[in-house]
Amino acid sequence: MRVKLFLATVGSRGDNEPFKALALEAAAAGHEVFFAHTNDIPSQPQAPYTDVELPGSMGEVIAGQGVSVLKALKNYSSVMKPLMERILEETTQQILALKPDVVVYHPKVLTAATAAHAVGGIAIRAEMVPMLNPTDEFAPVGMPAWIPASWNRASYRIIDASLSAFDGQAKKLARRLGVISTQPDLTFVPVSPSIISPPKDWPDDVVMTGSWNTPGHGQLDEELAQFLEFGEVLYAGFGSMRDSRGVARADAIVQAARSLGMKTLMVTGWGGLVPGPTDHLAPDILVRESVPHTEVLPHCKVAIHHGGAGTLHAMLRAGVPSVIMPFLADQPWWARHLHQQKLGPEGLSRTTRTPSVIAASLAAALSYEGVTKLAGLKMATEDGLARAVSVIEEAEAGTHPLRPA
Numbered sequence: 001m002r003v004k005l006f007l008a009t010v011g012s013r014g015d016n017e018p019f020k021a022l023a024l025e026a027a028a029a030g031h032e033v034f035f036a037h038t039n040d041i042p043s044q045p046q047a048p049y050t051d052v053e054l055p056g057s058m059g060e061v062i063a064g065q066g067v068s069v070l071k072a073l074k075n076y077s078s079v080m081k082p083l084m085e086r087i088l089e090e091t092t093q094q095i096l097a098l099k100p101d102v103v104v105y106h107p108k109v110l111t112a113a114t115a116a117h118a119v120g121g122i123a124i125r126a127e128m129v130p131m132l133n134p135t136d137e138f139a140p141v142g143m144p145a146w147i148p149a150s151w152n153r154a155s156y157r158i159i160d161a162s163l164s165a166f167d168g169q170a171k172k173l174a175r176r177l178g179v180i181s182t183q184p185d186l187t188f189v190p191v192s193p194s195i196i197s198p199p200k201d202w203p204d205d206v207v208m209t210g211s212w213n214t215p216g217h218g219q220l221d222e223e224l225a226q227f228l229e230f231g232e233v234l235y236a237g238f239g240s241m242r243d244s245r246g247v248a249r250a251d252a253i254v255q256a257a258r259s260l261g262m263k264t265l266m267v268t269g270w271g272g273l274v275p276g277p278t279d280h281l282a283p284d285i286l287v288r289e290s291v292p293h294t295e296v297l298p299h300c301k302v303a304i305h306h307g308g309a310g311t312l313h314a315m316l317r318a319g320v321p322s323v324i325m326p327f328l329a330d331q332p333w334w335a336r337h338l339h340q341q342k343l344g345p346e347g348l349s350r351t352t353r354t355p356s357v358i359a360a361s362l363a364a365a366l367s368y369e370g371v372t373k374l375a376g377l378k379m380a381t382e383d384g385l386a387r388a389v390s391v392i393e394e395a396e397a398g399t400h401p402l403r404p405a
Helices: 012-028 058-065 069-096 110-120 149-164 166-179 222-229 246-259 293-299 309-317 332-341 356-366 369-379 385-399
Strands: 005-006 034-037 050-053 101-103 122-126 186-189 206-208 233-237 263-267 285-288 300-307 322-324
Touching: 005 012, 012 034, 012 122, 012 322, 034 069, 058 069, 058 122, 069 110, 069 166, 069 300, 101 110, 101 385, 166 322, 186 285, 186 385, 206 385, 222 263, 222 285, 233 293, 233 309, 246 263, 246 356, 263 356, 285 332, 293 309, 293 332, 300 309, 309 322, 309 332, 309 369, 322 332
Parallel strands: 005 034, 005 101, 034 050, 101 122, 122 186, 186 206, 233 263, 233 300, 263 285, 300 322
Antiparallel strands: none
């Protein structure tokens, strides 16, 4: 059965790339795929799916405010709120017009489930991080480290309460369309069970598929290939993170790498690292805005990064031990979890600018090389994309046990 599938995501690379990977997998399986995203992902006319362009850019928002909570609060009413309203309205109109069989959506796309139900479709929420399904086994992303285990399940109510402040548009849409439920029929959690064991008390309509990995890009360019070929390489990159410490952070990391006899692959991303005036000339530094993780990471000895879900999965999949320097959102949670699972050292504060401290943490990470490689071997046996497509097919066919009545 050919499924008409609508995918909708909003956010940074860690939010967008997994959906792109799912779009490619579903299209390869013969399904009709519409992929809705902002211009943070370039549209691809030759792609096997149909791009649906949503307004705005999260990259431009982050460029303007960085990771400052105060700036984010200040800009919410004038920048983020109207942008999200436009994104939600456009997504809703596209779903109503296209009438897909199944809608898979990022939790930020709050109106997607309502619109899917309005056209008789199945709504599947895809959580890049575990934060909306209560469990006794761990507190949700966003909770402080001091939360006692006995509060784990109750702490999810705080997340629910915080999100309820943003679901007014979905409720208004439901009333207008005569839809009863604004909630998903199923939930995907694209996280590797090698990193988080599926909680025993999760309901059956929550499916931990395994991670959704973007396919490799093939050959590396000559300069990058030569840099990775000789000597031990430190990967340093902070994805979509951006603050005022990019220059000092980059300098401290380079000095730390040199003290360990390593070269630095500096991946600047959206501004978390800013190279110094002579870094482009140094033989032990290569500066790139982005690199393909699948091809590059197996050549790296160790890494330091922000701890986004996508980057963390990429590191472990490649068997690369890493130090997490979290900025915000889910990143502190992943840093704690990695250490608690004995897959890496304690995280470092993003304000750390002392080369010796960073070097000591990198040296500590290297002691986890064996367990990291073992985790990578386990993850190599997983196929989260195939699992997700299988559940989508079974749900639409009515053969999946979680298919809504």
